[in-house]
Amino acid sequence: MIGIWNAVVHRDDSKQKFIFSVEKDDGYTLSVQTEPTPAFILPMEASLEGNRLEAVGRSFYSSDPVVVKLTFENDRFAGTIMMPFAGELQLEGERGRGPSLAKDLIPLVEPYRRSNVQERSEEEIRQEVEKLIGRMSVADKIGQMSQIGASDFSFGADVDSEPPESMVASGKAGSILGAFDSKRVFELQKIAVEQSPHRIPLLFNADVIHGFQTIFPVPLAWSCSWDLEGIKQACAIAAKEASASGTTYNHGPMVDISRDPRWGRVVEGAGEDPYLGALIAKAQVEGFQGDSLFDRETIIACLKHFIAYGAAEGGRDYNTVDISEGTLRNVFLPPFKAGIEAGAGSVMNAFNIYQGVPVAGNSYLLKDLLRDELGFDGIVISDYGAIEEIFIHGAAKDGEDASKLALYATMDIEMVTRLFATHLPALIEKGLVKEEQLDEAVRRILTYKFKIGIMDDPFRYVRPEKEMEYHFHPEHLEASRELARKSVVLLKNDGILPLRKEGNTLALIGPFAASKDLLGPWQFSRYGLETATLKQGVADKVSDADRLLVAAGCGVDSEIDGGFERAVACAKQADVVVLALGEDSNMSGEAASRTNIELPSVQLRLAEEIVKLGKPTVLVLTNGRPLVLDWFEQNVGAIVETWFLGSEAGRAIADVLFGDYNPSGRLTMSFPRHAGQVPIYYNHFNTGRPVTPENRHMKFISKYLDCPNEPLYPFGYGLSYTKFDYSDFRLDKTVLARGDSLIASVTVTNAGDAAGEETVQMYIRDLHGSVVRPVKELKGFRKIVLQPGESRTVSFAVSEEDLKFYGPDGSFQAEAGSFRLFAGPNSRDTLEAEFELV
Known part of the structure; x- marks a missing residue:
């Protein structure tokens, strides 16, 4: 059985x-x-x-x-x-x-197919939208601005509402959240185009964060690949699978910068660096939206959460944010700016406040900054219940006041709650808001309904035959495995890795030894039970299955009767022990903040018992955030950070463990030595009393009494099965004129015995100016593959553009003065040189 x-x-x-x-x-x-x-x-x-x-x-x-x-x-x-x-x-x-149940839908959809539907020009869309708006009542317009759930399932507090069918028929909804089933999409779309007042089709929204049915590594993991094309391909595959099931509008990507690993949603982002975060935001938008939104295999991308959600105090989800304007612009804004420039069709507000005003009703952020300054003309959608939360925060008297603030902030769609529907008609009658404000919102919504083609072909995204073909396709699984391999970060290796396929008895111990909980949060795959486990991946590699011993030892956060004893017995028989430890999927993601970012205590106790045996031990981690690993750094021979790697996780991990793939991942979040260090990040400001090698013994400097300032593993860090040496870092000039550029070059040599891929990183420091700048900022990287003994010169062009930042007056410019350039394998271990901007 x-x-x-x-x-x-x-x-x-x-x-x-x-x-x-x-x-x-x-x-x-x-x-x-x-x-x-x-x-x-x-x-x-x-x-x-x-x-x-x-x-x-x-x-x-x-x-x-x-x-x-x-x-x-x-x-x-x-x-x-x-x-x-x-x-x-x-x-x-x-x-x-x-x-597949989708097969039953094919004959139902067939009569509604339309052929020869052509993409409309922008002018044609504009004219059709204006005609339609001219025929719509206030209630019709508010309906387009209202999103409802496909069922009574809720991601937050319960929402009192009519059945979706009646709301769609009466024109009270313009978009649907959470229609997991293409048949449900068909049913609701059919009601919309046959019964609603103006027969306007619905948008179908979903959170497609790191795959739809084929699951890819979680975004924090895939960011560690530093592989922009691989990330773009993953998003394109996710869009291909999701669009075949009727999804047209994604609630992703999340492009928040994350500096605090206590915050559960770090798992959904690209880490702590705004430069890399911006490049990854661009790649994700291009992957989801492709070359044209009219393409039926693309979906609308939504940048979230605008803005500074990653700065939640204490790393606690939904908590308040209090940061400077400079931090807002220089740290949190770049990924959103890049995503907008890449053509993202939507932006979602953050739950937090800024300058005391919740973002959902913050006109400065949503209107002045997002729309007027950045030029965003797409759809702004509220996060789940965010308009209602404006008055819960205390920034509005009641729901009516909150609705007014959100509308003035140019909010277009209210997600799930019904404040717009309840209060906007009365606000218009009182003259407190204008119907023209509704027109602006509806204009943006209808424009995108035309852009994706549903106004002319409402059922074009309901393609059960393609759903059956695309979901969990072997080519998609191979792409997932490839990106998963690239996302693994080798944190420590005393020579125990790679493992031998023959001769050794291997003990695979821990709650993730045979677990399928490798997909991570924010995924809704129907193929989760077919996730490749670590046990399966290892078993496929070893030559003798009898020499693979497996024991869970304990649950993720619970004991198993006799579990420790069985695990120790297995380990005693083994030549090498692989400890498969970590967090389960529910310990990361939304509403999954943690104050203790160590592994659960039962797993720590298991690890202590195994390490006592003195066997060569490898720690393989499954997790969604940086963890405190100081004890493991001191007590095990190798540490492999695998995050949540998706559908092919076990096979990808085994590829790395046995040397069929040389690990190349590099951290995009710093790993603290102790939770008391967080938030911790490489691109921090200098203090007036910085720690130096010379003054570490002194008291009155900026340091801890019981822990170094530095992280255990810094941003950009990751090891390989070979060794890369850096030398001969030089600049072709030391004075840079505005409008000109200089070339920084460094020689990288593979000094080991295996071919490997290295991510060569370039950082800049603005040494002095009108305001303090970070001690280092990533400004470029190159991925190179070197054979043993091979050397290559890697060059970076540096221009005035790379030196710009937002100043206190809101200007975006570079200031004349001295700069330091760094090149190396991570943000800590670098060569350096200086130049002057004049």
Whole structure:
């Protein structure tokens, strides 16, 4: 009975598929997924008597139990599942995933197909939009500005609302959130174009953060690849899979700069550097939106969260933000600016306040900065319930006041809550807002509905035949595996890696030894049960399966009866131990902030017991944030940071562990030595009493009594199975005139025995000026592959543009003076030279 099984349940006029995965390690485990709507059922310990399996667990969103009773007979099974809100369901099924439910939709959609639909010009779109706005009532316009959920499922507080079907029919909704099923997209779109007042099609929104059905590494992981083309391809594949299922509008990418690993949402971003963050933001927008939004395999990209959400105090989600204008512009703005210049169609507000005003109602940020200064003319959408939160914050008297503030800030779409619908008509009657303000919002919304083609072909994104072809396609899986390999960061290696495929007995120990929880947060894949585990990846590499010993030892945050004993027994028989430790997916992402960023204590205790044996030990981490690893740095031979790598995680990790892929990932967030150091980041300002090698022993300087200032692993850091030497750093001139450029060159040599890829990094420091500038700022990088003994000269062009920053007066310029250039493998270990801007 070990393996994948499926059963299809007929409910009213719909079908629901249950997919079961039965696995055996220390005991039996049953995992459950549902299609088309995911049920978020947590894996369950199962008991087995003969051919009868029973398990009790729970859904992630309910405390009520999920009870499964299955009886197996050859390749068939029967039984029941008790589900919260659904009651007991009878099951009959068979081995394997079974047929796709999308197949049933093909004949339903066929009569609605349109051919020869042409992309409209901007002038044609403008004229059609104006005609339509002229026919719309105030209620019609507010409907376009209102987003509703596809069901009563909620990502936050419950929202009182009519059924989606009636709201769409009456024109009270212009977009839908969370239609996980293409059949649901078809049903609601059909109501919109046949029953709503002006037959205006709906936008279908979803959070496609790091893959749709094929899951790629989480964004913090893929940022560590420094591979812009690979990231762009991942987003293009995600768009291809999502658009085939009806999604037209993405709630991503997240481009917040993140300096505090306590904040759970660091997992969704590109780390702490605005330069690299801007390049990755551009790559993601280009991946999601392609060359044209009219292409049915692209989706609208939404930059979030504008702005400074990553500066939440204490790293606590939804918390307040209090930063300077200079920090806002120089640190948090560049990725948004780059995404807008790349053509992003949408921007989502941040939950936080700025200068005491929540962003959702902050006219300075959304109107003056975003629209007027940056020239953004796309759709601004509120984050979930953010308009309502304006008055919860205390920046508005009530919902009416909050609605007015949001409209004046040029908010176009309200996500899920109903304040616009409730209050805007009365505000117009009172003369407190103008209908023309609604027109501006609706104009932007309708323009994008024309751009993506749904005004002329409403069902063009409902393509069940393509859904069946694209989802979890082998080529997509290979792309995921390739990017996953590039995202792995080798943090320590005393020579234990790469592992030998023959001769050694290997013990794979820890809660992630055989876990499929490698996808990370913010994914809704129906193929999660087919995630490649570390155990599978390692088993495929070793020549003798009997020499691979596996034991969980403990749960992620819980003990297992006898778990330590079994793990120690395995380790005693092994030549090498791989400790597979980390965070589960629910410990990262939204609403997953942590004050303690060490591994859970039960895992630390397990590691201590294993290390006592004195065996060569490799730590393989699965996690969504930088962790405190000082104990491991001192006590294990190798540390491999794998993050959450996606559908092919186990195979990609094994590729690196056994040397089939030489690790090339480089950190995009600093790893602290102690949680008391955070927020910690490389591009900080100097103090008036900085620590130097000469004054470290002195008291009255900016330092800790019990910990160095420096991180354990700095930004840009990562090791390889070979060694790269840097030498001969030189500038072709030491005086740079405005409008000119200089060339900085450094020689990089592969001084090891293996071919490898190196990311050569260039940093700049503005030594003095009207305001303090960071001690280092990334301004360029090159990825090169060198054979053993090979040398290459890597050059960077530096111009006045690279030296510009936002000053106190809001100007964006470079100031004359002295600068220092750095080149090296990371932000700490660099060669340097100086020049002057005149």
